[in-house]
Amino acid sequence: MTRKPSVARAMAASEREHTVDDIVEKISAAILEHRLAPGTKLGEDRLASIFNASRAKIREVLARLSHEQVVELIPQRGAFVAKPTIEQAQDVFEARRLIEPGVLRRLIGTLDEAKQQRLNQHLAQESEARQRNDARATVRLSGEFHVLLAELAGNSALSRAMRELSTLTCLIISLYDAPTATSCRADEHEQIVDAVRRGDIGQAQSLMLHHLDHIEHSLKLDGESHEVDLESIFA
Numbered sequence: 001m002t003r004k005p006s007v008a009r010a011m012a013a014s015e016r017e018h019t020v021d022d023i024v025e026k027i028s029a030a031i032l033e034h035r036l037a038p039g040t041k042l043g044e045d046r047l048a049s050i051f052n053a054s055r056a057k058i059r060e061v062l063a064r065l066s067h068e069q070v071v072e073l074i075p076q077r078g079a080f081v082a083k084p085t086i087e088q089a090q091d092v093f094e095a096r097r098l099i100e101p102g103v104l105r106r107l108i109g110t111l112d113e114a115k116q117q118r119l120n121q122h123l124a125q126e127s128e129a130r131q132r133n134d135a136r137a138t139v140r141l142s143g144e145f146h147v148l149l150a151e152l153a154g155n156s157a158l159s160r161a162m163r164e165l166s167t168l169t170c171l172i173i174s175l176y177d178a179p180t181a182t183s184c185r186a187d188e189h190e191q192i193v194d195a196v197r198r199g200d201i202g203q204a205q206s207l208m209l210h211h212l213d214h215i216e217h218s219l220k221l222d223g224e225s226h227e228v229d230l231e232s233i234f235a
Contacts, residue, residue, distance in 0.1 A: 018051040023061045026051075026234060031070065031081065031170055032143045033136040038083040038175040042071065042230070050234050068164045070171070082171055089172040093216045096165055099158065100146065100212065101205040104192075106153040108201050115152045119193050122148055126189065143170050145189050169215070176219040188214070 018026070030036040047058045062079045065071035072082050084092070107115070122145060129137035143166045150162035188211045195204035 018053055020057055020060050020064070023047070023051050023053065023058070024064055027061070027065060028070065028167055029140065030234065031167055031174075032140040034139050034170065034174045035136065036081050038081050038171050040081040040230075042079040042081065044078070046230050050231055068167070070164070070167050082168070083175060084168060084172050089176070089219065090216075092165055092168050092172060093212055095161075096146075096169070096212055097209055099161060099165070100149070100208050103150050103153045103155075103158055103162065104196065104204045104208060105201050106155060106158075107149055108196055108199055108204065110152075110154055111196065111199070116197060118148065118152060119196070123190060123193060139170070142189075143167070172219065173215070 027036065027042075042062065044055050044058045044062070047053070047061075048055050051058070053061075062071055062073065066073045066079070070082055072080050074080065122141070126138065126141045126145070129141055147159065147162050147166050150159040153159075188207065192204055192207045192211065195207055
């Protein structure tokens, strides 16, 4: 008997056990790629089956994501992908406007050949994803660009903060339906990296603030959540 595709995928996913870090990374990646929409219910039993994990492990995963404000835990109802309000969305962009200029200043002050290579490689990956019209990879890489800047700046606290803010930004973009083509354009990333290479702190910071303003102003207030197939998403 031929198994239904969704059943086969679920069984294949259950063949190996996943760690807490692995599950957190997979859920975060699904949010970054806009495969998990804001408001999506994350049932413990379904996730435990998908990742071949105990419910206790899944609860640990959800608790961590809740601490990062990516998941909302509602008593008697369960866990849901966070659905930021307009005010919360504005807070995220305000935080990014305060943090990212400092990230660029620190990065320029510590820039070396190895870090320049990492930036070049990431821009190349973004370009390749756009050329092959891979929307999911394009969205994920666009968010990871900002996390990479913080990682290369060499401050672990900034890196953690940017990872959380980047994921929240992806939720906001998904919720308010900002078009990827206008919310995070490749040429804006390239211009920022060019200013970093030249050591022009003021220009790099100005470009970043313009970039963040561009993303925020792309938001539309008509997003709606819908039922999704968790097994297919994490297959």
